[in-house]
Amino acid sequence: MELHELTLKEAISALGAKTISSEELTKxxxxxxxxxxxxxxxFITVRFKEAIKEAxxxxxxxxxxxxxxxxxxxxxxxDNFLTQGIRTTSASPVLDDYIPQYDSTVVSRLKNAGVVxxxxxxxxxxxxxxxxxxxxxxxxxxxxxxxxxxxxSSSGSAAAVASDFCIAATGSDTGGSNRQPASYCNVVGLKPxxxxxSRYGLVAFASSLDxxxxxxxxxxxxxxLLNTIVGHDSRDATSVPMEVPDFTEALTGGIRGLRVGVxxxxxxxxxxxxxxxxxxxxxxxxxxxxxxxxxxxxxPSTPHALACYYIIAPSEASANLARYDGVKYGFSCQDxxxxxxxxxxxxxxxxxxxxKRRIMLGAYALSAGYYDAYYLKALQVRTLIRRxxxxxxxxxxxxxxxxxxxxAFKLGxxxxxxxxxxxxxxxxxxxxxxxxxxxxxxxxxxxxxxxERLPVGIQLMARPxxxxxxxRAAYAYEQATPWHExxxxx
Amino acid sequence: MKSKAIITSxxxxxxxxxxQLHLKKGEFKKFKGQLVKIFNYIGLISQMKTENVKExxxxxxxxxxxxxxxxxxxxxxxxxxxLSNAKQKYKGYFVVKAIFEE
Numbered sequence: 001m002e003l004h005e006l007t008l009k010e011a012i013s014a015l016g017a018k019t020i021s022s023e024e025l026t027k028x029x030x031x032x033x034x035x036x037x038x039x040x041x042x043f044i045t046v047r048f049k050e051a052i053k054e055a056x057x058x059x060x061x062x063x064x065x066x067x068x069x070x071x072x073x074x075x076x077x078x079d080n081f082l083t084q085g086i087r088t089t090s091a092s093p094v095l096d097d098y099i100p101q102y103d104s105t106v107v108s109r110l111k112n113a114g115v116v117x118x119x120x121x122x123x124x125x126x127x128x129x130x131x132x133x134x135x136x137x138x139x140x141x142x143x144x145x146x147x148x149x150x151x152x153s154s155s156g157s158a159a160a161v162a163s164d165f166c167i168a169a170t171g172s173d174t175g176g177s178n179r180q181p182a183s184y185c186n187v188v189g190l191k192p193x194x195x196x197x198s199r200y201g202l203v204a205f206a207s208s209l210d211x212x213x214x215x216x217x218x219x220x221x222x223x224x225l226l227n228t229i230v231g232h233d234s235r236d237a238t239s240v241p242m243e244v245p246d247f248t249e250a251l252t253g254g255i256r257g258l259r260v261g262v263x264x265x266x267x268x269x270x271x272x273x274x275x276x277x278x279x280x281x282x283x284x285x286x287x288x289x290x291x292x293x294x295x296x297x298x299x300p301s302t303p304h305a306l307a308c309y310y311i312i313a314p315s316e317a318s319a320n321l322a323r324y325d326g327v328k329y330g331f332s333c334q335d336x337x338x339x340x341x342x343x344x345x346x347x348x349x350x351x352x353x354x355x356k357r358r359i360m361l362g363a364y365a366l367s368a369g370y371y372d373a374y375y376l377k378a379l380q381v382r383t384l385i386r387r388x389x390x391x392x393x394x395x396x397x398x399x400x401x402x403x404x405x406x407x408a409f410k411l412g413x414x415x416x417x418x419x420x421x422x423x424x425x426x427x428x429x430x431x432x433x434x435x436x437x438x439x440x441x442x443x444x445x446x447x448x449x450x451x452e453r454l455p456v457g458i459q460l461m462a463r464p465x466x467x468x469x470x471x472r473a474a475y476a477y478e479q480a481t482p483w484h485e486x487x488x489x490x
Numbered sequence: 491m492k493s494k495a496i497i498t499s500x501x502x503x504x505x506x507x508x509x510q511l512h513l514k515k516g517e518f519k520k521f522k523g524q525l526v527k528i529f530n531y532i533g534l535i536s537q538m539k540t541e542n543v544k545e546x547x548x549x550x551x552x553x554x555x556x557x558x559x560x561x562x563x564x565x566x567x568x569x570x571x572x573l574s575n576a577k578q579k580y581k582g583y584f585v586v587k588a589i590f591e592e
Contacts, residue, residue: 097575098575099574099575101567101571101572101574101575102565102567194549194550195549195550195552208547208548208549234557235564235565237552237555238548238550238552240550240552301538303534304534304535304537304538306531306534307531307532307533307534307535308535310528310531310532311532311535318509322509322510326577327576327577327584327586328572328575328576328584329575329576330575332577332578334577334578336587338587338588338589339586339587339588339589340510340589342586342587343510344510344511344512345512347509347510347511347512348511348512348513348514351511356509356511356513356517356521357521357524357525357528359509359511360502360505360506360509360511360521360525361525361528362509363505363508363509364497364501364505364525364529365532367504367505367508373536374532374535376545377535377536377538377540378535379545379546379547380538380540380543380544380545380546381535381538381540382545382546383543383544383545383546384538384540384543386546386549417524417527418524418527418528419524419527419528419531422528434549435549435550464549
């Protein structure tokens, strides 16, 4: 096995046994990044020199007997996590030269655990997007099918993990941004329960929906990373003070008697038959392992969740981005006539089309005369959607569906039609609306137009703060199937 | 609420003003078409019955998080750090063009 193919678990063992060094491991990834990143655009910033330096320090620490869970483990960080002293662009030209003065909580927890930061990964600017195409740092290509999208917004993190450019990566998920690219790139992507992971130092997209989670090569790695990043943080008032379990203890392999509900709306009738085939095979696999599967559960508000999301998320985004004035950091246009004119021109020139669309959608939904009909109504619908999940979880331990209605699509295919683009998140954003955890798992492949192998992911959802059941089911499925072991030919 | 959203050019102009976005001529037409299509879909929520349904603005149910009224060094920036990303500064201040008319 090659170094870059190691999982997090395997690398921890190998480093601990001193059969490999962090420097060797880090260099193995940097070599691959040097070779292939110009083609795949997974990274925005690569820390060639600094990462090797950090790896050598980690090796020296290990010699001294220092014990840290991820000492010398090379990871990638989505470029909307603030990293002290490391440029953080959020893939927007506005933040092209922004150097944060402090670390986001998740990054500081990872650093305390000993990681080496290889670099910052590409995304749809500000997290707004489902294809990875809304970036000024090179459009990411799907590692399995050049010319196809990676999904988004955690486009670079998913592509980097799939292409063995790093052991694991962080992502943020507001409406599916970890799960959808994970499914398009054949990796494991988790959106934990809202409140599980501190959002302090994450560039805010929609504050009541944003949640941070790992993108990894398998379920065990996901549990390991989760162990490190979860927990209460006084700097994020929405992070929930509660006991944190050891998530790896949930990986028992047994799911006999687990009550699984297949959400009908997440597997619609007009699905591509090949995608349906992949899904049905996955459900049968769970049945074979002893899960009690109900093949026909309904979450009837699913289409309304999309409408609800595209009111709430842009409203919150427009409020968050209203603060961008170009004064304290980032791009600033100085040609205007006075401060207000400068600010408007800064925003006009700095923000891309998708950001402008969302800011305007939000401003419209929040404006006088429309507030009640759109924003307040959406908040009420949010209550109904949550109730629907609550009721379903009275009868089932996990809900199962697809991650996205289609596999990866071609670059450019949906760019001119934002509505079609938004539809690719129709199965992932209800979990954000309801605040429940959701997870994408590799489940097989279907053929692209020219015979490309396009990954398909299945999605598991569980009760709020029951990531353990989610991981237990996911691990059992993964152990019985070969899909997570597949690698693309990059 | 009407089932079909009617968004006029002047609505787009109004919203762009609210959002402090300076739109170019061609952008009005493009965004208008896209926003109409999106709002026609979003209008779906008007079909949901929501009488006496409380709003959910956050999902954790946590309210009134207090902390001691003490300085938290770990979330403080020095003046120099705070200014480190500013394009224009003067003697420890951010510089902007005049806000008030003379």
